[in-house]
Amino acid sequence: MRQQINIEPKGLHIDPIAILEDSGHRPTSQRCTLARLLQTRHEGFTAEEVCKALPEIGRATIYRTIKLFLSAGVLCKLALPDGAPKYALSRPDHHHHTVCVKCGTISEFRDGTVERVLRALGSEIPGQIVSHRMELYLICQACLDGTKN
Amino acid sequence: MRQQINIEPKGLHIDPIAILEDSGHRPTSQRCTLARLLQTRHEGFTAEEVCKALPEIGRATIYRTIKLFLSAGVLCKLALPDGAPKYALSRPDHHHHTVCVKCGTISEFRDGTVERVLRALGSEIPGQIVSHRMELYLICQACLDGTKN
DNA sequence: CTCATTGCAAATGGTTTGCATTGGG
DNA sequence: CCCAATGCAAACCATTTGCAATGAG
Numbered sequence: 001m002r003q004q005i006n007i008e009p010k011g012l013h014i015d016p017i018a019i020l021e022d023s024g025h026r027p028t029s030q031r032c033t034l035a036r037l038l039q040t041r042h043e044g045f046t047a048e049e050v051c052k053a054l055p056e057i058g059r060a061t062i063y064r065t066i067k068l069f070l071s072a073g074v075l076c077k078l079a080l081p082d083g084a085p086k087y088a089l090s091r092p093d094h095h096h097h098t099v100c101v102k103c104g105t106i107s108e109f110r111d112g113t114v115e116r117v118l119r120a121l122g123s124e125i126p127g128q129i130v131s132h133r134m135e136l137y138l139i140c141q142a143c144l145d146g147t148k149n
Numbered sequence: 150m151r152q153q154i155n156i157e158p159k160g161l162h163i164d165p166i167a168i169l170e171d172s173g174h175r176p177t178s179q180r181c182t183l184a185r186l187l188q189t190r191h192e193g194f195t196a197e198e199v200c201k202a203l204p205e206i207g208r209a210t211i212y213r214t215i216k217l218f219l220s221a222g223v224l225c226k227l228a229l230p231d232g233a234p235k236y237a238l239s240r241p242d243h244h245h246h247t248v249c250v251k252c253g254t255i256s257e258f259r260d261g262t263v264e265r266v267l268r269a270l271g272s273e274i275p276g277q278i279v280s281h282r283m284e285l286y287l288i289c290q291a292c293l294d295g296t297k298n
Numbered sequence: 299c300t301c302a303t304t305g306c307a308a309a310t311g312g313t314t315t316g317c318a319t320t321g322g323g
Numbered sequence: 324c325c326c327a328a329t330g331c332a333a334a335c336c337a338t339t340t341g342c343a344a345t346g347a348g
Contacts (some may be wrong), residue, residue: 125287
């Protein structure tokens with residue numbers, strides 16, 4: 001558990017709107033509303049969940065804004081075991097995600113060992129590695145403890 | 150916490166139809182045709198590609214058969230960087246995949262170090278790890294060499 | 299005034315489903 | 324015969340797009 005990030009370190013905090021403005025986009029009310037929601041949702045969310053949570057914003061806008069945040073690096077896109085897309089706030093440092101297959105909660109971890117291994121693999125595998133995807137699926141402690149539902 | 154590692158005493162070759170019959174399904178001509186195709190396609194394929202390659206078989210049957218093979222463990226499902234699903238023949242030993250982002254070719258690799266790291270992570274992360282997903286995206290040697298298109 | 303942004307509704311693309319038909323055991 | 328398996332087309336569902344309306348600078 002030592003490397004698991006459960007609290008939000010102030011220094012790592014991301015301001016989605018500031019980043020948006022930096023890349024030449026307007027901080028519209030819809031985008032701000034969405035950004036505010038993102039920051040409360042450490043457990044991640046699907047596009048559909050956002051649509052339900054913010055019915056006053058059009059579907060198209062929500063999808064467009066998620067894309068915008070993705071390309072700005074504010075969000076990262078990850079995949080459930082069945083491949084369904086889910087989104088979570090990005091941290092500035094590189095990390096990977098764990099997804100609870102029972103309650104869906106997303107956490108993140110970073111481990112230098114993983115990074116080292118990935119780098120080492122780069123020299124063993126022909127071709128030029130451009131990126132990777134890695135997600136751990138687990139049953140989280142809360143679900144194991146039965147402290148949820 | 151436990152990684153699922155198949156230790157298969159037999160060779161590396163899988164017989165999709167035999168496995169199918171073992172699980173109580175019929176070796177129909179469509180399924181055999183599909184299975185034959187799979188075994189020539191080490192670079193993986195999308196459902197749509199199979200439909201094009203086998204126009205004489207109905208879409209529904211192809212999708213149903215892929216699902217069948219997935220649940221029988223004959224195929225594994227992996228994801229392109231954008232999350233689009235792609236399928237590849239399963240090997241009995243545990244492995245991971247590389248996907249060329251240029252030509253789409255899928256290869257596999259197996260690295261004890263990766264497995265060790267994953268196991269080690271299991272003890273550091275709260276909760277019970279049930280599975281994981283890991284794909285390396287790269288530009289394959291052939292594409293780097295310009296020997297393709 | 300202009301142009302980025304939005305909302306709606308229609309279009310899309312991949313996958314699934316209902317149902318009548320087929321065919322192997 | 325029987326029932327699993329198939330094919331077709333319609334349904335489905337998440338996501339995208341066309342376009343006219345809006346609104347911030």
